[in-house]
Amino acid sequence: MSRDLLHQEEIRALVREAYGSVDSTSRAVAEKLYSQEELEGVPAVALDHALGVGNHLRYASIEPGGTVLDLGCGSGIDSILAARRTGPTGRVLALDFLPEMLERTAAAAVEADLDNVETIEGEMEAIPLPDESVDCVISNAVLNLSPRKARALAECARVLRPGGELCLADLTVDEDELPPEVLTHPAAWAG
Amino acid sequence: MAGALTERDFVKKLERAGFVEIEVLERTPMGIDDCALFPLFTDELLATMRRLIPPQRLDKIAVSAIIRAQRSQVLFPG
Numbered sequence: 628m629s630r631d632l633l634h635q636e637e638i639r640a641l642v643r644e645a646y647g648s649v650d651s652t653s654r655a656v657a658e659k660l661y662s663q664e665e666l667e668g669v670p671a672v673a674l675d676h677a678l679g680v681g682n683h684l685r686y687a688s689i690e691p692g693g694t695v696l697d698l699g700c701g702s703g704i705d706s707i708l709a710a711r712r713t714g715p716t717g718r719v720l721a722l723d724f725l726p727e728m729l730e731r732t733a734a735a736a737v738e739a740d741l742d743n744v745e746t747i748e749g750e751m752e753a754i755p756l757p758d759e760s761v762d763c764v765i766s767n768a769v770l771n772l773s774p775r776k777a778r779a780l781a782e783c784a785r786v787l788r789p790g791g792e793l794c795l796a797d798l799t800v801d802e803d804e805l806p807p808e809v810l811t812h813p814a815a816w817a818g
Numbered sequence: 819m820a821g822a823l824t825e826r827d828f829v830k831k832l833e834r835a836g837f838v839e840i841e842v843l844e845r846t847p848m849g850i851d852d853c854a855l856f857p858l859f860t861d862e863l864l865a866t867m868r869r870l871i872p873p874q875r876l877d878k879i880a881v882s883a884i885i886r887a888q889r890s891q892v893l894f895p896g
Binding site for chain 2: 682683781785798800802806810814
């Protein structure tokens with residue numbers, strides 16, 4: 628039902644505006660989700676703007692030499708952590724539809740001395756990558772932002788190699804929905 | 819949060835997209851205090867949520883789920 632309360636383009640615009648204007652200097656989210664050991668050496672720009680809801684990377688099969696797609700990379704904390712695990716023979720493709728986020732991810736990769744992070748501007752419902760070109764797709768608090776989730780998931784399947792892995796953290800809700808006043812609040816679509 | 823699916827719908831969409839071996843590995847309740855950590859939740863939205871969501875639900879407004887799945891060997895066979 629909630630999908631019908633706002634139109635797709637309205638949702639996209641709300642998400643774009645909310646995320647584009649985020650300018651956080653709090654590490655509360657990063658410190659809640661990741662261990663101190665994991666955060667060691669992660670640049671401040673990635674720590675300060677972390678907006679994930681879980682640490683899915685603990686479960687992700689990220690292998691040295693592998694190709695990982697970070698769907699909705701944000702300011703890049705998961706891309707940095709994944710790039711350490713793929714090593715220099717692998718790569719992380721950090722996808723986001725906001726240039727501001729891609730700039731942060733690129734800056735974080737440079738500061739972390741990682742040259743295996745490639746930023747890509749694009750939408751999760753139309754991933755600009757070839758079929759079966761990725762070993763693992765990771766994503767953190769991103770799918771809930773899509774007004775076309777079935778399409779976004781189909782795109783994940785298309786770009787993954789057969790047997791490839793999707794590992795994500797995201798919000799789910801119970802059957803009894805939130806009040807309409809909350810569901811139609813612009814900030815609720817981004818938060 | 820307004821666009822979040824139920825876990826059941828999430829799994830169904832994964833299956834329809836061509837994923838198998840779907841596992842929900844972690845479920846962490848997310849309450850109003852967790853929401854307040856995120857700059858995306860404005861003060862106005864938080865106040866609206868406190869006003870409209872029953873107090874007994876404020877500790878579990880949503881769930882942070884970690885989900886893992888494999889892409890099937892063949893997408894949409896036949």
